[in-house]
Amino acid sequence: MESGAPFFWMNGILATDLLEVTADIDRVESSGFWATSITFEGERIFAHFGTVLRDQPFPETEPWVPLKSIWKSSMSRNQYYQYVEEIRQQISLGNVYQANACRVLSTPFKGNSLDSLFAALLEENFAPYATFLRIPGLEIASASPELFLRREGDRVTTSPIKGTQDFNSRDIFGTKDQSENIMIVDLMRNDLSHICQIGTVTVTDFLRTEHHPGMRHLVSDVQGKLRKSIGWDEILNGLLPAGSVSGAPKSSAISTIESQEPTPRAIYCGLIGWIEGDQALLGLAIRTFWSKERTIFFGTGAGITWPSDPHLEWRETELKANRLVGIAGGIDEEGWQFGSGIFETILMSEGRPLLLDRHMDRAEGSGAALGISIPDRSVVRRAISYLARYPKARLRLSFGLQFSLSITSYEPSVLPLRVQLSPHQAVAGIGGHKTYPYWHNLDLLRATRFERFDEILLVDEESRLGEGATCNYLFLIDGVWITPPLSVGVLPGVIRGLAIERGMVMEGEIFIEDLPRVQSALAVSSLRIATPVILLGERQLEIGIECKMLLDFLWSEVQSDSNG
Numbered sequence: 001m002e003s004g005a006p007f008f009w010m011n012g013i014l015a016t017d018l019l020e021v022t023a024d025i026d027r028v029e030s031s032g033f034w035a036t037s038i039t040f041e042g043e044r045i046f047a048h049f050g051t052v053l054r055d056q057p058f059p060e061t062e063p064w065v066p067l068k069s070i071w072k073s074s075m076s077r078n079q080y081y082q083y084v085e086e087i088r089q090q091i092s093l094g095n096v097y098q099a100n101a102c103r104v105l106s107t108p109f110k111g112n113s114l115d116s117l118f119a120a121l122l123e124e125n126f127a128p129y130a131t132f133l134r135i136p137g138l139e140i141a142s143a144s145p146e147l148f149l150r151r152e153g154d155r156v157t158t159s160p161i162k163g164t165q166d167f168n169s170r171d172i173f174g175t176k177d178q179s180e181n182i183m184i185v186d187l188m189r190n191d192l193s194h195i196c197q198i199g200t201v202t203v204t205d206f207l208r209t210e211h212h213p214g215m216r217h218l219v220s221d222v223q224g225k226l227r228k229s230i231g232w233d234e235i236l237n238g239l240l241p242a243g244s245v246s247g248a249p250k251s252s253a254i255s256t257i258e259s260q261e262p263t264p265r266a267i268y269c270g271l272i273g274w275i276e277g278d279q280a281l282l283g284l285a286i287r288t289f290w291s292k293e294r295t296i297f298f299g300t301g302a303g304i305t306w307p308s309d310p311h312l313e314w315r316e317t318e319l320k321a322n323r324l325v326g327i328a329g330g331i332d333e334e335g336w337q338f339g340s341g342i343f344e345t346i347l348m349s350e351g352r353p354l355l356l357d358r359h360m361d362r363a364e365g366s367g368a369a370l371g372i373s374i375p376d377r378s379v380v381r382r383a384i385s386y387l388a389r390y391p392k393a394r395l396r397l398s399f400g401l402q403f404s405l406s407i408t409s410y411e412p413s414v415l416p417l418r419v420q421l422s423p424h425q426a427v428a429g430i431g432g433h434k435t436y437p438y439w440h441n442l443d444l445l446r447a448t449r450f451e452r453f454d455e456i457l458l459v460d461e462e463s464r465l466g467e468g469a470t471c472n473y474l475f476l477i478d479g480v481w482i483t484p485p486l487s488v489g490v491l492p493g494v495i496r497g498l499a500i501e502r503g504m505v506m507e508g509e510i511f512i513e514d515l516p517r518v519q520s521a522l523a524v525s526s527l528r529i530a531t532p533v534i535l536l537g538e539r540q541l542e543i544g545i546e547c548k549m550l551l552d553f554l555w556s557e558v559q560s561d562s563n564g
Contacts, residue, residue, distance in 0.1 A: 004113065007059070008035035008049060010131040010273060010281065014056035015049035021135055022046050025233045033276045035133050037140060037285070040241050040265035046275075047135050058132070064116040066329025066402050067107060071298070073333065074263045075103040080317070081310035083260045090256055091306045098183045099247035099256050102301030103317060104263055107330055109296040114141040114289055120327050125213045129283030131272045140290045142272050143324060144283035145212045146219075148242055149235075149271075151280040154226040156192065156235075160184045160244035161210075161284075162303055163218030164316055173209070173218050176307045181207055181218045183305075187243035187250060188222045195238040196224030213323060232275065242284055245269035245301065266290070268299025287324055298325055311446065315439060322437060331404050336436060341400025342366045343436050347527050348393035348407065353384055354558050355526060358494045363399060366433040375403050394527060398436065410527065416534035416543060417523050419468070420453035423512065428458045428466020429490035445469040455523055457536065463512040464488045468523060472496040473533075474505050476520040476546055481505040495524040498557055504550060515539065520547040522554075530554045 006018040015033055023044045028034045035047040075083065083101050090096045118132045118141035127143040134140075147159040162184045163177030185203060192201045201224040210219045226235070246269075247253025267290040273282035289298050302308075302316040326339020337343075344359040353359075360377050367374040380397065387395070387407045394410035397403070422444070430441060448456040448469070457473065458466040466484050467473060472493040474483050483500070484490050485507040499505040520542050521533035530551045532543045 006135045008133050009058050012055045014053045017050035018047060019050045020048040028232055028275055033274060036271060036273055036275050036282060037133060038271040039267055040269040058119055058122055061116040061119045064120040069107045069330050071105040071107045071325060071330050071332055073103050073105055077314055080314050084304050084308055084310035084313050086260055087256060087304040088306060088308060096252040096256060097248045098180055098303055098305050099253040100245045100301050101304050102261060102265055102299055104268060105298045105321060106295055109291055109294055114139045114291050117141050117289060117328055124327050125324060127287060131283055138292055140267055140272055142283060142285055142288040144286055144288060146284040146286060148284040149280060149282040151278060153278050156226055157221060157223045158188050159219055159221050160188055161217045161219050162244055165216050166319055176305055177218055178207060180303045180305050181220055183248045184244045185220045185222060187248045191239050191243060192222060192224040195226060195230055195235050197227055200225035215319060265299055326401060329401055335396055335406025337398040337400050337404045339400050341372055341398060341436060342433055344397045345526055346395040348395045350391060351389045353395055355494050355561060367399060370433060372399050374399050412528050416532040417454040418535040419455045419457050419533050420448045420451060421459060421537040422456050423459040425458045425460050427489035428460040428464050429488060431489055432492060434491055441469040459512055460488060465510040466490050471523040471525040474499060474522040474524060475510055475518050477514060477517050481550060482508045482510060484510055493524060494526050495529060495554060499554060502557060504553060520544055522550060529558055
């Protein structure tokens with residue numbers, strides 16, 4: 001296929017030889033195969049292709065070159081929290097029962113086409129309604145898991161998705177997810193009833209679980225038989241915008257969306273697919289990239305009901321974006337690389353990365369175990385040398401689809417920590433590799449700070465003490481410094497390893513029954529180096545001479561060991 005030529009592909013259908021692009025639905029009613037894109041706001045694009053082949057693979061492309069740019073969000077985390085609370089307020093007033101809260105990510109794009117990205121999506125994130133469209137001025141690469149409308153003569157089916165979980169979650173779908181799906185099923189039954197024969201609208205499959213790359217969803221099917229002589233204009237007007245990405249009642253939800261979201265959703269939450277006479281397959285344009293005017297866009301959102309927690313809804317938008325944007329490449333505005341991989345957090349002092357070689361030792365070991373490429377240390381040092389200079393800074397090295405790094409000003413706190421106990425965990429730590437997404441640990445930290453503690457101490461099902469959300473612990477018991485062994489699931493922290501290597505600390509299992517014998521404790525990490533613990537659960541701890549001596553020793557060793 002000629003480079004840059006318009007074409008369409010969906011489920012083996014390859015359409016080429018573009019004849020016409022129009023917004024006129026009457027042209028679609030006439031004849032021919034029409035690739036279809038309709039934005040959430042209702043802008044219609046119908047592309048008439050002259051050649052249509054079935055059972056075709058997606059055309060070969062050049063390999064996708066991962067992006068290295070920053071993806072900016074149309075809404076900050078706090079703005080999104082406020083948006084969720086506004087929807088909950090509208091629910092409390094009875095104005096709306098459910099609404100979809102969305103944000104749009106964008107980043108500059110200097111490449112030629114999204115076709116290479118779409119080929120990568122097909123390989124790494126198969127989706128049942130994956131679709132690609134290229135016409136002059138617009139490209140769409142969709143990995144949609146959701147059927148908006150299948151038409152086969154006078155029979156129509158829609159399959160709304162409501163309810164999302166991380167694929168690794170042990171939880172079953174709860175009341176919030178089920179109620180969300182039920183409300184949208186009722187909305188779609190109502191929408192179909194306006195265009196279908198009386199008595200023909202039925203729910204043929206209800207609240208089934210579908211597994212997709214990285215996540216699982218709750219899905220239902222609603223079917224109906226179209227009224228005789230109904231046209232495409234009436235069908236689309238009766239169904240759009242889609243209920244699963246607007247809310248219920250639809251008019252109130254749309255009003256809330258328009259007042260709260262700062263930018264149009266555009267392609268996101270619209271439709272992408274094809275129409276050919278009385279046959280059609282239209283996917284909902286979610287999990288979708290599009291490029292326009294040298295910018296790539298990607299939308300993500302979550303359905304909000306009364307039980308919604310703003311932070312968990314934000315996390316859902318991150319979950320939906322992370323895998324796909326991870327394939328595209330790039331980092332978020334907080335310096336985290338999308339996708340998955342390993343990372344190292346390092347304290348910078350006067351432009352010098354402390355204990356860099358020890359961090360690289362750990363990264364290289366994890367990279368070898370997990371099959372992640374780690375660049376040569378000279379490359380890492382050179383990249384660090386280009387960063388801004390601060391008296392003290394937090395440096396994050398990320399190794400995943402690519403190598404990235406970020407730096408922010410940071411001043412270690414000297415205040416002693418209040419540590420909350422978290423018993424009955426499956427494991428007492430995060431394991432042998434420092435991996436991202438780091439959401440679980442950050443959420444643990446957020447929850448414990450909400451309870452007015454500074455850190456958490458994980459205790460496993462066998463009552464063994466472990467580590468914190470962001471630190472290892474050293475415990476002074478009967479005059480001996482002890483740290484939990486790696487076998488309980490703790491991370492091999494760099495400062496922890498240094499303390500053991502220098503003979504100042506020994507490994508040993510510590511049980512919750514041993515807590516009354518703990519005299520002092522230090523929280524250690526590469527950022528804080530060492531911080532005394534003043535409260536452990538309900539126990540006040542000493543910050544005695546032994547604690548101060550070990551703290552001073554560790555700081556001294558860090559300085560002498562750091563030649564970076």
